[in-house]
Amino acid sequence: MAGTLFPGKQAERARGYAQLAWQNPFEPEREEIEKLLLGEAYGRLSERERLSALWEDLERLLGQTRPGFASGKGTQAEREIFQEMVFVRIYHRFMPEFDRLIEQAHERGHAGQRVGFYDRFVREVEEGLPGGLIGRYAGMGLERLFAVMDQIRRAFLHIHRYIIGQSPAANRLRARIWQSIFTRDMDRYQRVLADRMGDIITLITGPSGSGKELVARGIGLSRYIPFDPNARAFTEDFVKAFYPINLSALSPTLIESELFGHRRGAFTGALQNRQGYFETCGPHGTVFLDEIGETDVAIQIKLLRVLQTRQFVPIGETEPKAFTGKLMAATNRDLVAEIQAGRFREDFYFRLNADRVQTPSLREILNGSPGELETLVAFIARKMAGPEEGEKVTAEVCDWIGKKLPVDYAWPGNFRELEQCVRNITVHGDYQPENLEKPAVGEGIAGPWSRGEFTAEELLARYVAEQYARIPNYEELGRRLKLDRRTVKKYLQLKTGS
Numbered sequence: 001m002a003g004t005l006f007p008g009k010q011a012e013r014a015r016g017y018a019q020l021a022w023q024n025p026f027e028p029e030r031e032e033i034e035k036l037l038l039g040e041a042y043g044r045l046s047e048r049e050r051l052s053a054l055w056e057d058l059e060r061l062l063g064q065t066r067p068g069f070a071s072g073k074g075t076q077a078e079r080e081i082f083q084e085m086v087f088v089r090i091y092h093r094f095m096p097e098f099d100r101l102i103e104q105a106h107e108r109g110h111a112g113q114r115v116g117f118y119d120r121f122v123r124e125v126e127e128g129l130p131g132g133l134i135g136r137y138a139g140m141g142l143e144r145l146f147a148v149m150d151q152i153r154r155a156f157l158h159i160h161r162y163i164i165g166q167s168p169a170a171n172r173l174r175a176r177i178w179q180s181i182f183t184r185d186m187d188r189y190q191r192v193l194a195d196r197m198g199d200i201i202t203l204i205t206g207p208s209g210s211g212k213e214l215v216a217r218g219i220g221l222s223r224y225i226p227f228d229p230n231a232r233a234f235t236e237d238f239v240k241a242f243y244p245i246n247l248s249a250l251s252p253t254l255i256e257s258e259l260f261g262h263r264r265g266a267f268t269g270a271l272q273n274r275q276g277y278f279e280t281c282g283p284h285g286t287v288f289l290d291e292i293g294e295t296d297v298a299i300q301i302k303l304l305r306v307l308q309t310r311q312f313v314p315i316g317e318t319e320p321k322a323f324t325g326k327l328m329a330a331t332n333r334d335l336v337a338e339i340q341a342g343r344f345r346e347d348f349y350f351r352l353n354a355d356r357v358q359t360p361s362l363r364e365i366l367n368g369s370p371g372e373l374e375t376l377v378a379f380i381a382r383k384m385a386g387p388e389e390g391e392k393v394t395a396e397v398c399d400w401i402g403k404k405l406p407v408d409y410a411w412p413g414n415f416r417e418l419e420q421c422v423r424n425i426t427v428h429g430d431y432q433p434e435n436l437e438k439p440a441v442g443e444g445i446a447g448p449w450s451r452g453e454f455t456a457e458e459l460l461a462r463y464v465a466e467q468y469a470r471i472p473n474y475e476e477l478g479r480r481l482k483l484d485r486r487t488v489k490k491y492l493q494l495k496t497g498s
């Protein structure tokens with residue numbers, strides 16, 4: 001039908017709202033879209049006010065354009081934009097109900113059986129789009145739209161809950177996790193990739209205590225789970241869909257038994273048949289292999305086979321079974337160095353390295369945003385002492401750190417060390433960092449230095465190694481020392497003789 005659906009300035013606003021529908025909420029582009037939609041009011045409003053202003057404006061725009069849409073006005077592209085706006089509105093309308101569903105599942109330890117608001121959801125979509133879904137969504141079941149909206153909400157809440165702080169590094173990590181869940185193209189994801197993401201392995205790397213397990217949990221609990229409209233229930237329970245195993249804490253036999261399962265009598269102590277994680281993990285679940293850098297080669301070969309064939313054989317059985325879930329792995333080791341040292345298989349590494357997420361060290365976070373220390377201390381203190389007392393603990397801890405630790409203290413144990421620091425100061429009024437007890441930098445080299453015994457290369461290697469203890473990241477240390485990251489690594493290897 002002739003005539004535009006969005007006359008004048010409405011076109012730009014409509015496009016803005018349509019973009020919001022599938023935008024990664026942790027990427028800077030999201031802010032740009034909000035600025036465009038709110039104009040000069042953006043700067044005056046708090047985050048909460050901005051959101052209500054956006055929703056009010058969206059309602060208004062939909063109200064103005066709905067009659068035109070209903071009478072068939074507008075080009076196909078405009079009508080599809082209108083549809084995206086309806087999606088955004090519906091998502092916003094049902095957000096509190098999705099949140100309740102997710103929070104209650106966490107509190108109970110399992111998801112509920114039936115979802116009460118699905119019928120209302122269907123009614124609202126049908127009222128919003130009287131002719132049914134159009135364009136690339138034509139023919140898509142509403143249960144899929146519902147499942148994707150539930151997943152978006154789960155991902156948002158989990159990422160928010162697990163990754164705290166406002167530093168650029170924390171924001172980048174949140175945006176990256178979102179991509180691991182939805183890819184960088186949400187629209188494509190929800191049309192075709194949602195069911196296939198289980199084939200992509202996620203490898204999380206980063207120093208010890210920097211939150212790798214949290215990242216894994218966030219991704220694992222936020223996978224797409226289909227909704228069965230007849231049963232009015234999701235086909236899997238997200239709370240029970242995450243199977244973590246710490247490979248460095250178990251013997252190879254135990255690892256195999258945990259993952260692959262065993263038949264009764266397969267080995268001494270196998271008193272009963274046991275299903276392994278590969279079997280219990282459903283198609284929308286995740287098996288998380290923590291400390292993958294520390295598994296021995298025989299296990300690596302077995303895991304590689306599972307990755308390649310998507311099959312596994314329980315110990316003591318001969319028939320292979322299918323593994324249908326997703327695999328995730330984490331390590332604080334440099335896997336490339338492990339390959340060079342012959343401890344890690346290259347083929348396994350390439351198989352693992354499909355989707356990489358790197359957690360930043362606490363030092364990296366603080367370098368980009370020194371004020372973040374107080375935010376993180378407050379988070380730990382509130383968790384430990386409650387909201388009110390937490391304030392006082394935060395003040396005491398920050399005061400102590402300010403007086404006793406160097407401004408550029410390396411925090412080699414990362415977030416976990418900060419937790420210990422807060423606890424120690426709360427309990428004892430004091431904290432003794434491990435590495436400050438060691439001899440100060442330079443003492444061990446004083447003698448050979450004064451006798452002129454070092455070659456220039458040895459001296460550099462020692463200096464790089466000393467600094468690496470403070471800044472345990474090749475890239476960042478390279479920036480500080482004005483060296484290429486490969487050169488940093490070379491000197492470190494010279495120092496350690498590896």
Ligand SMILES: Nc1ncnc2c1ncn2[C@@H]1O[C@H](COP(=O)(O)OP(=O)(O)OP(=O)(O)O)[C@@H](O)[C@H]1O
Pocket residue numbers: 162163164206207208209210211212213214215290330331332359415416419
């Ligand atoms: N960004 C973060 N926000 C909130 N808590 C965090 C964060 N990073 C780490 N933590 C907390 O620090 C501790 C260590 O985190 P986690 O076990 O996830 O680290 P990791 O990188 O897996 O360590 P490792 O390599 O030693 O296994 C946990 O108590 C976790 O809750």
